[in-house]
Amino acid sequence: MKPCARPLHVFQMLKEFVRAIRDIAIIQRMAVEHGILHHDCSLYNVMIMGNPNDSNGLLIDWEFAIYITSNDEYSIGGMGTIPFISCALLAQMAELQTKARQQEAHKSSSKTLALPPSRISQSFGDDLESLFYVFAYVCIKYSGPNGREHQESVPDSLLDSWLTLDLDVCKLRKVYFFAVSTEEARLEKQFHPYFAKLDPLVKEWRVILRDNMETQVTFDNVIGLLEHHLATLQDDEEHSSTNKNLRKSAEELTHHMTKQAAEAGWSTSISSPKLAKWKKEAGVSGSDSDTSVTHVTVESEGSN
Incomplete structure (x- = not known):
């Protein structure tokens, strides 16, 4: 049975x-x-569920x-995994x-009183902060699509600082991350x-969560931010990048061949029938030929 999501x-x-x-x-x-929370x-x-161009996130x-x-x-209980738990929850859990x-x-002391049942205050703001940590975790740990991991070690990794089982230490590190301005550059440097x-x-998401310490973050804040930046990304940036690199390589190859032909005293002209035939065989349209590979033949001056 094929998994429905990845x-x-x-x-x-x-x-x-x-x-x-x-x-x-x-x-x-x-x-x-x-x-429901x-x-x-x-x-x-x-x-993620679905094909890349029309997939959906799934919780x-x-x-x-x-x-x-x-x-x-x-x-208390079932409140998440430590690296992704919010500062406020960590503070309560540490206590x-x-x-x-x-x-x-x-x-062993008979005078020791049993603790009352543990209760913790939690809101949707904590879940939104957890989502930020998920986002940052992927950008630091991975180096591209399809789960390709970052091969080089990351000095002073934020991920390592968020993994400690000492809840009080983890809380302090996360509070420091939002409170100290130099942490922004540290985060940016650790992104692949x-x-x-x-x-x-x-950067903008971090500021929203930093301000959350005084004014509660809202779904509109975070979703609006994500949609704004989503609109700036190409639908298929990997495909676009590949095409760009291919065009660049083709231009360099064409330039090299033309230069060699000129140095040898050859003609670089090409007949239209030959060009049309090559386009058809290669499956290249007229518009593609202008921006990708330029077909060049070399003929000796003496052969005409």
Whole structure:
């Protein structure tokens, strides 16, 4: 049976990648509008379904989804994977982790009180922040389409700093990432060059989430940003780039052949019937011949 979807990092075009991220944000918004919080946005819960030019983002693993409460408080559990958890959630979880350690250290004491059932405050803003980490993770870890990983090591990697199991340390590193201006350059430097066109997008998204510490981020903020940058990307930039490189190579080859012919005293003229025949055999249209390969024959001056 053929899988109906593929992981996000197995995107085939840059535009497909950004479109999938946009679609995930839209799915999150639709769920919230129906009173549901997905609760667990991470790299392996976001997928792509369909062919590259008309694919859609897909959010899976809804088993931890929760009904939104009036006070946005929920029992702890199923809140995501550490590298993708928001700063606010990490702060609350770190506090609970510290209390649990203290209780463990004093569990032999009869005076130790059991902790009350753990509750955590969470909103859709946390899920949108998680989606940002998914986006950044792909741009740092991978070097292009089809899951091609970044082969060179990334010094002082942000991903490594977000992977620590010490929740308090992870929280501090993420808060620092948003609060300190030099972190923007650090993020941009760690993006693989393939994703360079997305530098403006990630910078603006980072600012939105930084401001989220004071004013809650909205779906309109993030979705509008993604759609704006999505419109700037070509439908098939890999195909366009390949054609551009082929044209450049053809022009260089033509120039080289023409130069050699001139140095040898040969004629570079070509008869129209021959040119038409070659075009037909090569499947090249008249317009293509002007911008791609120029057909050249060389005939000795003495052969006429």
